């Protein structure tokens with residue numbers, strides 16, 4: 001079997017006795033994007049710098065195509081690792097044209113064709129003789145991508161590469177970048193703190209917290225089967241309803257929830273995203289008839305409703321305990337504060353986590 005393009009094994013890094021990267025392992029295959037996703041300070045950039053070879057790990061190994069590039073004794077220098085880099089504060093050489101910027105790391109006869117091909121791929125051919133300061137931010141980003149890919153790196157390391165761009169432009173550039181990277185067959189390790197970016201770009205997400213990878217998998221799986229409450233909360237706003245387990249069931253105002261394998265008496269959090277709460281009207285103090293699928297409905301009063309374009313976010317104060325729950329509904333619906341409404345939880349979208 002082919003070894004993975006990049007294999008990071010049990011990397012540990014400490015700064016001043018504090019463990020910043022704690023036993024991180026992951027692999028990336030050619031043509032695949034793996035995303036290190038996590039909050040600020042969780043150790044993403046440090047991990048990336050260790051792979052790049054500009055930082056030294058305390059323990060652990062890195063292999064590229066099955067060959068050791070570094071452990072704690074042996075160390076291939078950064079320029080010998082076949083790695084391309086793209087960071088947020090990428091800087092093009094201001095005194096070189098676009099074409100010369102892309103050609104910078106290239107030697108040999110075919111470099112002209114390579115520059116031409118790449119500028120074509122990123123849609124920048126007609127700017128070949130311009131200077132960086134004549135380009136917009138997005139155009140500079142495209143040139144930076146072409147420059148990083150020019151020497152045909154086996155691995156691209158990208159650290160928040162799109163964060164300098166405005167929203168609409170960023171979506172376009174992300175998609176284009178992904179197309180180019182896939183067409184080059186490069187293995188990509190992308191660092192971001194934005195779940196939206198990770199889900200859009202990644203084949204696989206490694207969710208990091210306090211230096212550790214807490215969950216790893218395809219975006220669909222991580223989003224729909226988060227490992228704990230914090231993993232669920234990292235991807236969207238969440239609602240939490242608490243309960244206590246009795247006989248593998250938890251009673252709540254929304255009906256009973258299964259808590260298989262959880263010991264009696266354990267407090268659990270039932271977590272649901274705002275878009276998975278269903279809303280129904282009040283009929284003279286009565287709600288909808290419960291179905292087995294929806295469990296029971298519980299009543300609340302609208303505190304606030306905000307129009308958000310594609311949807312509205314409705315905040316309700318619940319009758320049963322005065323807590324606030326948030327539901328997103330299609331934006332045709334924008335209820336007035338004070339309106340009583342009934343809520344039901346989509347049970348197949350609820351996560352039940354024992355409280356820690």
Ligand SMILES: Nc1ncnc2c1ncn2[C@@H]1O[C@H](COP(=O)(O)OP(=O)(O)OP(=O)(O)O)[C@@H](O)[C@H]1O
Pocket residue numbers: 015016020038039040041042043044045046047193
């Ligand atoms: N050279 C260093 N010396 C001491 N501490 C460091 C050094 N580099 C990073 N750290 C610390 O290690 C932790 C992880 O830093 P890192 O840059 O890897 O975080 P990050 O996940 O990339 O965060 P962000 O999303 O903000 O970029 C931080 O607490 C940071 O202060």
Ligand SMILES: [Mg+2]
Pocket residue numbers: 044045046159
């Ligand atoms: Mg960082």
